[in-house]
Amino acid sequence: MTTAAAxxxxxxxxxxxxxxAEAAAYFRAxxxxxxxxxxxxxALASGGDPGFVVVDSRSTESWDxxxxxxxxxxxxxxxxxxxxxLLDKSVPVVTYCWGPGCNGATRAALALAELGYQVKxxxxxxxxxxxEGFEYETWQRRxxxxxxxxxxxxxxxxxxx
Numbered sequence: 001m002t003t004a005a006a007x008x009x010x011x012x013x014x015x016x017x018x019x020x021a022e023a024a025a026y027f028r029a030x031x032x033x034x035x036x037x038x039x040x041x042x043a044l045a046s047g048g049d050p051g052f053v054v055v056d057s058r059s060t061e062s063w064d065x066x067x068x069x070x071x072x073x074x075x076x077x078x079x080x081x082x083x084x085x086l087l088d089k090s091v092p093v094v095t096y097c098w099g100p101g102c103n104g105a106t107r108a109a110l111a112l113a114e115l116g117y118q119v120k121x122x123x124x125x126x127x128x129x130x131x132e133g134f135e136y137e138t139w140q141r142r143x144x145x146x147x148x149x150x151x152x153x154x155x156x157x158x159x160x161x
Contacts, residue, residue: 032120033109033120033121034120034121034122034123035094035120035121035122035123036122036123036124037122037123037124037125037128037129037132037134038132038152040054040068040094040122040129041129041132041134044068044069044070051091051092052091052092052093052094052120053072053087053088053091053092053093053094054068054070054071054072054093054094054095054096054122055071055072055073055074055087055093055094055095055096055108055112056068056071056072056073056074056096056097056126057074057075057076057079057095057096057097057104057105057107057108058075058097058098058104058126059075060073060075062098062126064138064139065138066126066130066136066137066138066143067126067136067137067138068096068126068129068134068136068137069135069136069137069142071096072086072087074086074087074108076104076107076108076111079108079111079112079115080111080115083111083112083115083117084115087112087117089116089117092117092118092119092120093109093112093117093118093119093120094119094120094121094122095108095109095112095119095120095121095122096121096122096125096126096129097125097126098125098126098127099124099125099126099127099128100123100124100125100127100128102125105121105122105125106121109121124151128151130144130145131145131147131148131150131151131152132147132148132151132152133145133146133147133148133152
């Protein structure tokens, strides 16, 4: 079988990988738009001003069920009318919603960017915040669940990536 035939039959290589320079530009841009849950947690835990504010774009019922300590509650639908009262345009914003199966944080990031805010989306959302064992607040108390070993190494400060 020729290399061309093998590439055509292989679903991963059916579309050839981008040239290295194009791939580098894409991944560099991706990092400008996204933040990792563990990086957000580390920045918030480091003490002092992390240099950004975290925005939970979910409903009040979702917020009450659990949210990142210190986050600002600003449901996506309310961003146009309330962002100016709750956020400073000189401070970058990190948005989150439920998790990877939800694009609410993306919609919130878009709405904030259109209003002139510097914004990143937190990959994994609240789901991965909780699954990685980070503390969260409910309307009653602070809590956390044990680390899910499929999302983060148990007993380690970070994943090493």
